Amino acid sequence: EAYAAHRARRDALTRTVRDLGATPVASAPAYALPFPVPDTAAAVRLAAELEDRVAGVYSDLVRAAEGPLRQEAAVALREAAVRAGRWRGGSVAFPGLAERPGPTGS
Numbered sequence: 001e002a003y004a005a006h007r008a009r010r011d012a013l014t015r016t017v018r019d020l021g022a023t024p025v026a027s028a029p030a031y032a033l034p035f036p037v038p039d040t041a042a043a044v045r046l047a048a049e050l051e052d053r054v055a056g057v058y059s060d061l062v063r064a065a066e067g068p069l070r071q072e073a074a075v076a077l078r079e080a081a082v083r084a085g086r087w088r089g090g091s092v093a094f095p096g097l098a099e100r101p102g103p104t105g106s
Contacts, residue, residue, distance in 0.1 A: 002047075002051075002083050005079065005083075006054070009076055010027075012072075016069065033046065034046070044087055045087075047083075047087040048084050048087035048088040051080045051081070051083045051084035051087060052080075052084050052092075052095070052096075054076075054080040055077050055080040055081050055084060055096035056096050056097075058073050058074075058076045058077035058080060058096060059077055059095075059096030059097055061076075061077075062074050062077055077095065077096050080095070080096070081095030081096065
């Protein structure tokens with residue numbers, strides 16, 4: 001179900017990029033995993049991590065976009081946050097908003 005949702009979002013984003021006059025960049029053929037995935041528990045952690053990362057990207061789009069595109073990004077952010085919460089077994093206060101260190105590293 002999550003895979004189908006991601007594919008549908010990818011296709012919609014591809015159309016949006018084209019409609020805006022740009023050329024979408026193809027996905028990489030493979031990605032380095034953020035940690036080893038030797039068992040089911042690690043696979044579940046990976047699923048939550050990937051949804052968190054997707055939520056972060058949609059959060060950036062919410063901040064940068066306007067109108068219908070911003071609304072669509074907010075819906076996608078919410079969907080990714082819900083999926084992450086399901087994988088993790090709980091939600092976070094502000095999904096998609098990563099803690100970023102300040103200029104002094106604090």
